[in-house]
Amino acid sequence: MGGEEKRPTLTVGDGYDGCQEEIVDALGFAALERGWNVITYEGPGQPTGCRNQNLDFRTEWEKDVTPVVDDSSLDVPHDEIDSQMIE
Numbered sequence: 001m002g003g004e005e006k007r008p009t010l011t012v013g014d015g016y017d018g019c020q021e022e023i024v025d026a027l028g029f030a031a032l033e034r035g036w037n038v039i040t041y042e043g044p045g046q047p048t049g050c051r052n053q054n055l056d057f058r059t060e061w062e063k064d065v066t067p068v069v070d071d072s073s074l075d076v077p078h079d080e081i082d083s084q085m086i087e
Contacts, residue, residue: 009037011069013061019047041068 010031012023023040031038042048044064045057 007035007037009039011039011041011065013041013043013065013068014046039068 010027012027014020014023020040020042024038028038028040041064043061045055049055050057
């Protein structure tokens with residue numbers, strides 16, 4: 001992947017007691033097939049956080065979205081992310 005053209009990145013958070021697997025099935029594979037990077041995460045209080053980290057539900061999702069976008073280079077090499085096209 002290194003050296004390829006930068007690609008847009010789809011960032012999707014799940015709520016309503018959903019899980020990341022549902023996001024990947026519903027949107028992730030189609031985005032990858034179209035050449036996008038995909039970042040998924042579960043919002044505060046969703047299944048994985050409740051079960052594995054004992055986190056409670058909260059409504060201030062902006063406190064969770066910002067770090068996900070800011071740290072998007074942790075999972076995808078920076079040279080593959082078009083920082084102007086994070087959706």
